[in-house]
Structures are given as structure tokens and as C-alpha cells.
Amino acid sequence: MVQYDYIRYLYFNEGLSKREIARRVNVHRNTVTRVIESNDNKYTLSVEKERPVNGPFEEKIRLMVKENADKPRKHKLTKLRMYEMVCEEGYKGAYSAFTYQVRKIEEELNLSKKEAFLKLDHPKGVMQVDFGEMIVMDKTVPRKIYAFCAKLSSEKAEFVHAYPRQSTEFFFDGLNKAFEFFGGVPKKIIFDNLKPAVKEVRKGKERVLQDEFLKFKSFYAFDAEFCGPGKGNEKGLVENLVKYARNNYFLPYIDFKGFDSLNEKLLGKCWNRMQSKRVEGLTWQELLLQSRDYFFLPLNEYYDPAKITTAKVDTYQLVHVDRNRYSVPTAFVGKKVDVRIYPFKIIISYKNNIIAEHQRLFSKNKDALNPYHFLDLLMKKTRAYDDALVIKNWKLPSIFEIYHKQLKAHVQSQHKGTKEFINILRLTKPYGIEKVTKILKKLDAKNRYSYEEVISTLRYQEESSGRITLSDNTLKALGVIHIRSSHIPLNQYDSLMGGGEDVGQ
Numbered sequence: 001m002v003q004y005d006y007i008r009y010l011y012f013n014e015g016l017s018k019r020e021i022a023r024r025v026n027v028h029r030n031t032v033t034r035v036i037e038s039n040d041n042k043y044t045l046s047v048e049k050e051r052p053v054n055g056p057f058e059e060k061i062r063l064m065v066k067e068n069a070d071k072p073r074k075h076k077l078t079k080l081r082m083y084e085m086v087c088e089e090g091y092k093g094a095y096s097a098f099t100y101q102v103r104k105i106e107e108e109l110n111l112s113k114k115e116a117f118l119k120l121d122h123p124k125g126v127m128q129v130d131f132g133e134m135i136v137m138d139k140t141v142p143r144k145i146y147a148f149c150a151k152l153s154s155e156k157a158e159f160v161h162a163y164p165r166q167s168t169e170f171f172f173d174g175l176n177k178a179f180e181f182f183g184g185v186p187k188k189i190i191f192d193n194l195k196p197a198v199k200e201v202r203k204g205k206e207r208v209l210q211d212e213f214l215k216f217k218s219f220y221a222f223d224a225e226f227c228g229p230g231k232g233n234e235k236g237l238v239e240n241l242v243k244y245a246r247n248n249y250f251l252p253y254i255d256f257k258g259f260d261s262l263n264e265k266l267l268g269k270c271w272n273r274m275q276s277k278r279v280e281g282l283t284w285q286e287l288l289l290q291s292r293d294y295f296f297l298p299l300n301e302y303y304d305p306a307k308i309t310t311a312k313v314d315t316y317q318l319v320h321v322d323r324n325r326y327s328v329p330t331a332f333v334g335k336k337v338d339v340r341i342y343p344f345k346i347i348i349s350y351k352n353n354i355i356a357e358h359q360r361l362f363s364k365n366k367d368a369l370n371p372y373h374f375l376d377l378l379m380k381k382t383r384a385y386d387d388a389l390v391i392k393n394w395k396l397p398s399i400f401e402i403y404h405k406q407l408k409a410h411v412q413s414q415h416k417g418t419k420e421f422i423n424i425l426r427l428t429k430p431y432g433i434e435k436v437t438k439i440l441k442k443l444d445a446k447n448r449y450s451y452e453e454v455i456s457t458l459r460y461q462e463e464s465s466g467r468i469t470l471s472d473n474t475l476k477a478l479g480v481i482h483i484r485s486s487h488i489p490l491n492q493y494d495s496l497m498g499g500g501e502d503v504g505q
Contacts, residue, residue, distance in 0.1 A: 403440045
């Protein structure tokens with residue numbers, strides 16, 4: 001700029017010739033001519049600047065850009081994500097150098113067209129909600145799941161939670177968890193025309209809502225607004241959140257290790273963004289705290305998102321729910337029970353009393369069998385024990401099978417030995433499998449095989465630690481109230497050494 005200004009000064013103010021100016025400034029006369037004839041003082045490259053870092057990766061970047069352009073819209077990578085991936089392969093350049101190369105390639109391939117948008121002024125206390133379809137790798141097999149996404153319009157904070165489906169119970173659970181995350185209920189929520197909420201779309205903004213959604217809406221008392229059909233731009237913030245979540249949380253395809261693990265990671269990412277992202281110097285969390293008292297409804301209790309149905313227990317002690325089967329105790333065979341279907345669990349009740357609870361199954365034609373539900377029946381049908389599916393599926397330590405065989409041999413009766421062993425299995429429920437496993441190993445080493453030996457050892461351990469977990473009523477029900485350990489507390493020997501006090505029998 002200094003040289004540009006000096007050349008023009010010498011020519012227009014001092015009246016020097018181009019030859020004299022070129023001699024004084026030490027530049028070519030053609031350069032002097034261009035400066036004099038140009039009123040634009042911008043510096044223009046005549047030869048593209050070299051970028052040696054990009055060289056070895058130019059073809060790799062070009063291939064990545066081409067592949068990304070051919071992907072479906074929902075699966076495209078952002079430039080930041082592509083930069084992170086190429087850095088993992090040894091790229092040492094800056095992000096600006098990488099994006100320059102990408103833009104150059106996009107222009108060559110005519111891929112740089114952008115859509116125009118209007119900037120909006122978003123009111124406070126408004127949340128936008130939508131589901132986004134994601135792909136994960138479940139044991140090397142692609143699996144489709146759904147991300148529930150909620151975004152506050154003005155406060156910017158966001159919430160993402162993954163589900164196997166987008167039906168009513170998942171929809172309500174996602175809203176519950178979003179309210180919990182934000183610490184209150186937004187006064188207004190903008191939805192797409194989701195089936196769990198909308199029964200019928202009519203002209204304009206008129207909607208016929210699902211009965212269950214009306215109950216949910218009235219429970220929290222928020223105002224619901226629905227986008228026009230095909231007008232996803234009316235909730236553009238959450239649409240962008242769906243894209244962001246897909247690009248940054250799910251691409252490239254992640255290894256799926258269960259919804260609990262995935263949702264724990266998503267929650268951590270949402271917390272980090274809320275505490276670190278800023279608008280005009282304030283974090284999203286600070287913006288939310290400023291709005292919550294005035295633009296949010298208080299969150300005093302949660303709506304129960306369960307889908308409720310009834311079913312009859314079949315002769316195999318199974319309740320059929322959503323093309324899968326769940327076990328209940330033997331006493332309820334033939335009874336009509338109530339089933340509450342939650343996003344990730346099934347609760348079965350009889351006359352308002354819970355009789356079974358299972359993790360929900362999402363495949364088809366599968367059984368959820370609780371082995372404790374079948375022990376009463378196995379006591380009556382001991383010959384079926386070895387072939388019972390519930391026993392074969394019960395992954396117990398190998399010592400249980402060894403002890404069972406030795407117990408039958410010891411009592412010289414398969415029927416009696418199996419009945420005693422089933423009583424031992426009952427003990428794993430209050431005491432835990434690990435504790436009973438250790439006892440069986442000790443007794444096996446001493447060739448002591450009986451239910452009485454196991455229960456006696458358990459009671460000895462409890463009395464030694466001063467902790468009793470089985471009540472007299474429980475012991476009486478098990479028929480072992482009369483069994484007592486034969487040990488004497490060691491502190492009584494201390495009194496003998498100190499003067500021979502009467503310690504009793």
C-alpha cells in the first residue's frame with residue numbers, strides 16, 4: 001500500500017515520468033503503468049500461492065469431497081468433520097488451508113451452490129422438537145435408530161437422546177427428559193406433524209390431536225404449534241440440530257453398544273455445548289437461567305410415558321407384548337394382567353401389584369425369561385430341570401452344575417438332589433450369585449454337598465459380620481429355621497483368658 005501510494009503521488013503530484021518513477025522506486029515500468037491506470041488498490045495473485053502441506057493429500061481430499069457429494073443429504077460430512085478425519089491420517093495443515101483446498105475442488109466440480117435463508121428474531125421460552133434418523137453399526141451390521149432432538153429457540157441450549165423407534169412412548173419420554181435437562185417446561189413447543197401428536201392435518205394451522213398427546217399437553221400446560229406440511233424450515237433450528245447431531249455424533253458410523261451407553265455420551269456432549277457455547281458473551285446455560293423463571297413453566301412432576309395394555313398369561317407363564325414374550329411367576333398362569341410398556345422396560349401388574357419387570361426387547365419372537373419365576377414349577381417337575389430352556393439360558397458359573405451333579409450323587413436321588421439344588425438357586429436372589437458361588441466352591445473342596453451346608457455357611461458368615469439378612473419368617477418359609485451354626489464368637493474366648501467367666505452354652 002505504501003509503494004502504491006508513493007508511485008501515484010510521484011506521478012500525479014510531482015509530475016515525474018514513468019521512467020524516473022521506476023528508477024526511484026526500483027520497479028519495472030509496467031508496474032508503474034498498472035498502478036497509475038488502476039484505482040483499485042487490491043493485491044491480485046497472478047500465480048497461485050503454493051501450499052506444500054496440501055500436496056500429498058490433494059488427491060485424498062478430492063476423493064473425499066467427491067464421495068461426500070454423492071452421499072444422501074442426511075449422511076453428508078461437514079468440512080470440520082472431514083478435516084478431523086484427514087488429520088487422523090497424518091495431515092499437518094491448518095483448517096484454513098484444508099477448507100481452501102475443499103472450496104477449490106467444489107468450484108471445479110460445481111458443488112458450491114448454497115441455499116439462502118432469512119435471519120429471524122426468536123422469542124424466549126420456545127422449544128423446537130423433531131426426530132432424526134441415524135445409522136449405527138450394531139456388531140458390524142448397519143442399524144437404523146432415531147435421535148430425539150430438542151432445541152431452545154432463543155436460549156440456544158439443545159438436547160439429544162437416542163431411541164429404537166419414534167412411537168408414542170419414546171416421544172413422551174424424550175420430552176420428559178428434555179424438560180428435565182432444561183430444568184423446566186417451555187411455554188411454547190413447535191412440532192412437526194408427528195403421528196404420536198397429530199391424528200389429522202386440516203387446513204391452515206388446524207390439527208386434530210391424538211388423545212394421548214392431549215393428555216400429555218394438558219398435564220404440562222404448554223402451548224403446541226405445528227408446522228405446515230412439508231415446511232420443515234418453520235422449525236429450522238431443530239432441523240439444523242438434527243444435521244449437527246448426525247454429522248458430529250453419528251458420522252462416520254459409530255459402534256453401537258446399547259442405548260444406555262450411547263445416551264450417556266450424548267448427554268455429556270449436550271452438557272459440554274451448553275456450558276461452552278456463547279451468544280454475546282453469555283453461555284447457553286446462562287441464557288437459559290435468565291429465561292427460566294419468566295418464560296418456562298415449573299417442572300413439579302413427570303408424566304408417565306408408558307403405553308398401557310392388558311394381556312393373558314399363557315400356560316408357559318408368558319405374556320405376549322409387541323411380538324415378544326415376557327415371563328411372570330407360576331401363580332399367575334391364566335390370569336389377566338396389566339402391562340405398562342416403557343421405552344426400555346416392561347412392567348407387569350396384577351390387581352395393582354407389580355409381579356414382573358423386564359428389559360424391553362426390540363427384536364421379534366424373543367423371550368425374556370426370569371429364572372426365579374420358574375423355580376416353583378421346577379420344584380414340582382424336577383425331571384424337566386435339565387431340559388428347561390430358562391435353566392439353559394441362565395449363565396451361571398460352572399460350579400453350580402458341578403455342585404448339582406455331586407449333590408444328586410451324595411443323596412443318591414436325582415429328584416431329591418434337584419429339589420435341594422433348586423433351594424440353593426433361590427438363595428442367589430437375596431444373597432447374590434457371586435456370594436453363593438464362593439460358598440459352593442469352598443464346600444465342593446471339602447466334599448460337603450447339601451442345602452443345609454449352604455444355608456448354614458451363609459448364616460455363619462452373617463452372624464460373624466453381625467449382619468442378618470434373612471428374617472425368621474423367611475427362614476421358616478424355607479423350612480430351615482431350626483438350622484443353627486455351631487461356632488462360638490471368638491470374643492468369648494477372650495473372657496475365658498481373662499478369668500474364666502461363665503459364658504454359657
